[in-house]
Amino acid sequence: MKKNRGFTPLVEKGLVPKAFSQKTPFSIFNMFISKFSSTNIGHKNARPSFTTGFTLIELLVVISIIGLLSSVVLTSLNTARLKAKDGRRLSDMKQIRMALELYRDANDRYPSPTSGDGDWEESYEDGGQFIETLANNGYLPNPIVDPINNTSYRYSYYRYGAGSSGCPSSRGNFYVIGVRNMETTGNPHPASPGWSCPTRNWQGEFEWVAGAFEH
Secondary structure: OOOOOEOHHHHHOOOOOHHHEOOOHHHHHHHHHHHHHOOOOOOOOOOOOOOOOOOHHHHHHHHHHHHHHHHHHHHHHHHHHHHHHHHHHHHHHHHHHHHHHHHHHHHOOOOOOOOOOOOOEEOOOOOOHHHHHHHHOOOOOOOOOOOOOOOOOOEEEEEEOOOHHHOOHHHOOEEEEEEOOOOOOOOOOOOOOOOEEOOEEHHHOOOEEEEEEOO
16 A cells, blocks of 8 residues: 655655645645634734745645535535435325325226326426326325426326236236436436336336336
């Protein structure tokens, strides 16, 4: 394992003051703060001093470290925001699936798509009719949509007829619900239950997907 030489190579070339030898960026930053706090700034009788000032190299190094730390903090905050949105998506799916089961218990079937074109119900299209159906009937406290909710990030739902895609007809109709895209993981999401029939696997179409038969 190579020994951390800190700024020693730069010191040897005369590019960095000898005080920086064997220093790490964080130790230099702490040195800067210590030096700053020991000056006479703020004292009533403070006088300009030309013997304890900062060199240009010191200031440039500290400014660079502050910029680096700022970028790290901003990156961490952005990652946390993305994870929070994905966490909300998973929570939304749990709520919607529970609402679908309550609807089936009361109606002996899952809600049918009402898009009118025989295609998926999408959350970004008028809030998703299947979500509004669940909310209007009291199975959801309020309509739920994807945090971004556009053509790339959305919730999709469809109720298939018995025997579709080779699934057993004896199990009756079934629904498929999915999150098209997450923001911090690839396909599939580790928490995705998955859903497939003999001739179709919906996991390849969604990052998170689930389904259930009516019988």
